[in-house]
Amino acid sequence: MLSAAGLGADVPHGVQHGLSTRLKGIVDLAVADYTARNLPMLQSELDQQAERNRRRAYRPAEGLEPEFEGMPLDPEPEPGAPFLFTLTGLAAEEDASIPALPPLSDEAKAALRQEVGLADDYANMIGREVCTILLHHRLRIQAAVAEYVEPQVAAMLDDLARSLDAPFDPRDTGSEAS
Numbered sequence: 001m002l003s004a005a006g007l008g009a010d011v012p013h014g015v016q017h018g019l020s021t022r023l024k025g026i027v028d029l030a031v032a033d034y035t036a037r038n039l040p041m042l043q044s045e046l047d048q049q050a051e052r053n054r055r056r057a058y059r060p061a062e063g064l065e066p067e068f069e070g071m072p073l074d075p076e077p078e079p080g081a082p083f084l085f086t087l088t089g090l091a092a093e094e095d096a097s098i099p100a101l102p103p104l105s106d107e108a109k110a111a112l113r114q115e116v117g118l119a120d121d122y123a124n125m126i127g128r129e130v131c132t133i134l135l136h137h138r139l140r141i142q143a144a145v146a147e148y149v150e151p152q153v154a155a156m157l158d159d160l161a162r163s164l165d166a167p168f169d170p171r172d173t174g175s176e177a178s
Contacts, residue, residue: 001019004130004134006138017067031119035119056094
């Protein structure tokens with residue numbers, strides 16, 4: 001999808017992530033609608049999981065702005081500096097207190113796999129449609145990146161170059177040390 005939009009590796013990750021997350025949201029909504037209308041077994045499983053999720057009081061990964069969805073909840077641990085707790089760990093404790101979903105028969109598993117396959121096929125079809133639409137807007141997207149993003153990147157690089165050229169405050173004459 002990013003290629004269809006004309007966003008290459010030279011576009012900052014934040015721009016790529018924000019757009020890809022929003023596009024994924026479009027595909028997800030279309031698949032959710034398709035599933036609700038056409039795939040009763042899969043919809044039932046999703047509804048059961050949603051009910052299970054509603055019972056959890058603590059859900060740190062839900063309700064985030066699109067640009068933060070899918071990002072790690074916790075920072076990478078530093079050797080020798082253990083966490084007292086992590087958001088992921090707190091959520092896992094909450095999950096453990098909720099009963100698991102009931103098991104499925106082999107026939108139900110096979111039928112569910114088939115419905116999941118149909119949902120995947122539909123998602124791929126919607127993704128291709130989104131790419132086709134993006135191709136028509138590619139020049140506008142690239143112009144917006146050039147107008148709004150590239151000046152910000154250039155300003156950050158200028159700031160970095162200035163700080164590297166003058167690592168100390170030029171107003172600091174050293175007279176304070178005496």
